Amino acid sequence: MSNDEFDYDRPTPIEAYENTRRWWWRLVWFLLIALLLIWFFSKEWVIAYDDEVEHFKYGSIGSEGNQGLPTPILQALPVIYKDELGDQGFAKFGLIQEEGHDLPIGFSKRIVGGIERAWLNCSVCHYGTYTLPGETTVHTLPGGASNDLDLFAFIEFFTRVGKDPGFNTNTVIAAINSDEVPGNLNFLERQLYRFAVMPLVKKEMLALSNQLEFVARQEPYGPGRVDTFNSYKVLQFGFPMGPHDISDVALNGSSDYPSIWMQRPRAGMNLHWDGNNASVTERNFSAALGAGVSPVTVDAESLFRIRDWIDTLEAPKFPGEINMALAETGAPLFETHCAACHGMGNADYDEQLAAYEVAMAAKETGEDHAAEALIKPTRYDYDTGKYPYLGQVVGLEEIGTDVGRWASYDQDFAAAQMGLYAGTPYRFRHFKKTDGYANHPLDGIWARSPYLHNGSVPTLRDLMNTAAERPKTWLRGARELDLVKVGYRSDARSGGTFTYDTNVLGNGNAGHEYGTSLSDAEKDAIVEYMKTL
Amino acid sequence: MLDDTGPTSPNSDHTHEDNADVIFNPLTFRSGLGELKNRIIRSNISGMFDDYNGHGGNARVNWETKFAKGGCGAIISSYTPVTVKGRILTRYAMIDDDDKIPFWEMVGKSVHHHGSKFIMQLSHSGRQQDLSGFENIHHKVLSSTNHKDYFHGILCKAATQDEIKDLVQLFANGARRAQQAGLDGVELHGANGYLITQFLSSGINDRTDRYGGDWEARAQFVLEIIRAIREKCGQEFHVQMKINAVDFNSWLYPWQKPGNTLDETVNICKLLMDGGKGFDAFHVSMGSTFPHPTNPPGDLPMQDVVRWYDVMLNQGVRAKMNYRIFSNWFGRWFFHRYWLWRRGPKVEGIGEDYSAVIKKAVQEVDKDIPVMVTGGWQHAHRIADAIRSGRCDAVTIARALIANNDLPQILQRQNAPDKGKECTHCNKCLLNDLENPLGCYEMSRYDGTTFEQKYEAMIKEVNSVYYPPTYPYHDVSEV
Structure with missing residues (x-):
C-alpha cells in the first residue's frame, strides 16, 4: 500500500465542524453583504x-x-x-x-x-x-x-x-x-x-x-x-x-x-x-x-x-392697473367673439364664493347645506356645456395657424405612444392624431405670452389684428411686460435676445383671425377684459 | 448569627467537643467497606500528575497519601477513567487495563497505612471531555446523545446498544480491577455531567430506545452497570454512586431543558438500590455540567479563566466563542456576575437540603444506606449540624482539603482553620488544573510579606505533591 493513499492531514471532527461552520459564516456574510449592496444599489x-x-x-x-x-x-x-x-x-x-x-x-x-x-x-x-x-x-x-x-x-x-x-x-x-x-x-x-x-x-x-x-x-x-x-x-x-x-x-x-x-x-x-x-x-x-x-x-x-x-393652482392675477370700465365694455364683446371657444371669466364668482363660504361654515357646524354649494367656485368659467367649442379641436383650414406643430405629431407616433407605460396602471390609451388645434381656457392669459401655439404673436393686442398686421420679426426673451398690449416686450430695447422671424418654418403667425374686423376701441376693450381673466 | 469564620466553636447549643464527637463518630457501611473512623471523606479530585498513557506515578501516591495523613475517614480516588476514550483530562491515572492494578494496589496500601479507606471512582467523560489527548482527537466521544456539549461545544455521538454493552463492561472491569488491587470499594461517577449523568439527565438524554425516556429508562444504563459489577465483584464489595440531586441543566442557556428534578433523583436512587442488591451508599452533588455554578461552589476566578482556558480552544466548537467572551472586559464581567447569580448566596453546605430529602427517602427503604454530600464544607459546626439534623451521614470535601490537607485534624481540635488559612472557595485550583499541578493557588493564604515571598511559598506548597520524588523510590513504610 502506498503512503499516498492516506490523507495525513485529515481534519479532526472538531476541525471539520469548524471548517464547515467557517464556510457557513462566509456564506452568511457574503449573503448579508450582498443583500446590503443590493439594497444600497437598488434603493x-x-x-x-x-x-x-x-x-x-x-x-x-x-x-x-x-x-x-x-x-x-x-x-x-x-x-x-x-x-x-x-x-x-x-x-x-x-x-x-x-x-x-x-x-x-x-x-x-x-x-x-x-x-x-x-x-x-x-x-x-x-x-x-x-x-x-x-x-x-x-x-x-x-x-x-x-x-x-x-x-x-x-x-x-x-x-x-x-x-x-x-x-x-x-x-x-x-x-x-x-x-x-x-x-x-x-x-x-x-x-x-x-x-x-x-x-x-x-x-x-x-x-x-x-x-x-x-x-x-x-x-x-x-x-x-x-x-x-x-x-x-x-x-x-x-x-x-x-x-x-x-x-x-x-x-x-x-x-x-x-x-x-x-x-x-x-x-x-x-x-x-x-x-x-x-x-x-x-x-x-x-x-x-x-x-x-x-x-x-x-x-x-x-x-x-x-x-x-x-x-x-390659481391662475395669477394681472399685476398692473386694469381700466374696469373699459374691461366691462370688453366683456360682452369677448362673450360674443371669443367665449364659445375659450370660455370666459366667471361673472358670478364673488356671489358663488360667498355662498361657498357659508356652506362650508354650515358643514363645519353640521347645519343643512346644499351639496353643490360645497364645490369651490373658480374665477374662470370652464363650463363646456355653456361654451360648446371649449376644449374642442378646430380644423387646420378653419383655424389657419402654423401647421408645423400639428405635422410633428403624426399617426405612427400616436400608435407608438400607446405602448408607453405598458404593464403599469398608467399605460397610455388616449393619444390620437387630430385635424387641427385645440381651444383652451384663457385663465391667466396675460401671463402666457407670446400667443398662438407657436408663440408667434407677441401680445394680445397684436393677436387682435390680422396676420398681415402682426409683427413679422421681433425679439423674444425679454422679461419685461408690456402692460398695455399685454405680453412680453419684443421691441429693440426690450432686452430680447432672439430674433423671431415669422417667415421661418414653424414660426408662421397666420390664422386665428377672430375679432380682427372689430374697431380698435373694441379690440382695446377686449384686451382690457382679458387682463381680468 | 453564627460566626462561621473563626477557629473556635461558635456560640451555639453545641460545644466544639459535641461537634467533633458527631464528626468523629465512626460510620459503618453494610458492605465490605466496613467502618470509617470519621465522617469526613476526601471527595474525588484530581490533578494531571500521572504518565500520559494512564499509568499512575509517584505524585499520585503522594497526593492521595496527603489526605490519608490528614485524617480523612476515606478517600474517593481522583476521577479514574475506565477507558482512555472516557478521560476528561490527560495524565490522570486510569483503570482501563489489568496492567494498572499494581499501581492502584500501591496507592491503596499507602492510604491504608495511614488509617484511611480508599474508594476508586470509576468514570467516563462522555461528551464532557475537556482535554481529549492525542489518542482521542480523531473520533467523537460516546454519549447518550448526538448533541454536542452546550458549554464548550464538545462533539459526541450517541452510543449504540452494542456500544452501551461495552461501556457497561468497562465499568464492571474497572470495579474488578479495583477489587483485585485490594481497594475498599468503588464509586460510579454519576454526577456533574459525565457519561452516567448524560444518560440519567432528562436535559441531555434524548434517546428513544430503552435507555431513554422516563427516569426509569434513563437509569437503565447505571442499573446495568451496578448489576454487572455485582456479577463480577459480588455483593460484599462496596459500590457507591455519586449522583446529582438536581441537574440545573439550563444554568448557562435558559433555553436548555432543566434536567432532573429532586423527585426524579429520589426515584432513581430507590430504583438503583435494586431491592438490596444495588448501591451501598449515595454521594450527593449538583449540576449537570462541570464546572457548574453550584459545583464546586464558590467564586469563578476570571483572571485564571482567561489564563488557563486557552488550552481548551481546540477541544470544543464553542470554546473560541467562550474565550472571546472571557477575554473582553464586558463579557468577563457579565459571565462572572451571571455565574454568581446562578449559584445563589449559599456556598458551604450548598447541597445539604437536597441530601436531606434523598437520605430520608433512601433510608426509609434501607436504613443501612448512608448518604454523603459534597459542597464547600469547612466548619465543624456546620458539618456536625448537617449530620446531627439528619441531612447527611457524612460529608465529602475536595477543595477545602486542597487548602488544608489536614483539615480533619484541624476540625478535631477547632471549628475551622486559622484565620487567613481557610479555603476561600476561590476555585483557582479548578482553573489551574487545566495547565498546572493541582494545588491551592490562593496566594492570600500563604506566608510572606511580599508578593514574591507568598508566590514562592505557593510554588513550594503546590509542588509538594512531587515529594518524596520518584527516585530514589520510597517504600511504603517511609511515606
Missing part, C-alpha cells in the same frame, strides 16, 4: 420638500435614473466650459439659479445605484418670470411658461459635450476638485469615476448626442419654446429622423411652453396644443417623459403630488 433616495412649490421646483419625478448625470459632473460642466457659458453657468440657457441651491430650478437630485444624480423635473419648462415696466424685481410664475429657457441651446450644448474629447475623466475630476464645485473626490471616488462612472457617462452622452443629431437641422426654437415631439420620437422609440425620413415641416414643430395651472377644470378637454389627449394624467405622464423620466424610473407618487397641486 433610491430623494430630498423631499414639504412645500408644494419647492417640490415642484426641486422635487424629483424620476428622470435622474434615466438620463441624469452624477451631480458633481453636472456641476463640473460650467467649470469645464467656462469659455462658452461664462460666469453665468447654466443661467446662460435661461435656467434660474436661486441662492442656497447648487443647481438651477428644474433640476432635482436622486441617489440611484449608489450615486447621486441630477436631472430635470416639470419646473424646468413650467416656471415663468416677468418684470414690470421701470422695475428690476423679477416676479416668478410657478406653473407658468418658462419664457427664459432656451432649450435649443441647452440641447445643443449637451450634444456638443457628448462628442467633445475635452470632456473626459481628467477634466471632469480636475473640475470637480476645483474650488468652484462643492466637495472633492477622494482617491477611491476618483478610481470609481475613472473606471466606472465616466466611461458610462461618456458612452451614454455620446449615444444621446447621436440620437439628437437631427436637432442641428431644426430651426432654433428661441427662448420659451420647445419642439415637444420630435425628440420624444427618437428618445422613446428611435424613430429615424434623417432628411428623407421626416419633412422639414414636421421637423419644425416648435411651440410655446404652456402654463399648467387650474388643471382640474380641464379634465376631458383636448389637451396639448393640437388636442391629442383628453386625459390630464396621461398628459402629465407624457410630459414627464419629456423631462427625462422613463416608464421604469418615473416617480408616480411625486407626479401625482404635482398633479394635485396644479389641479387647483
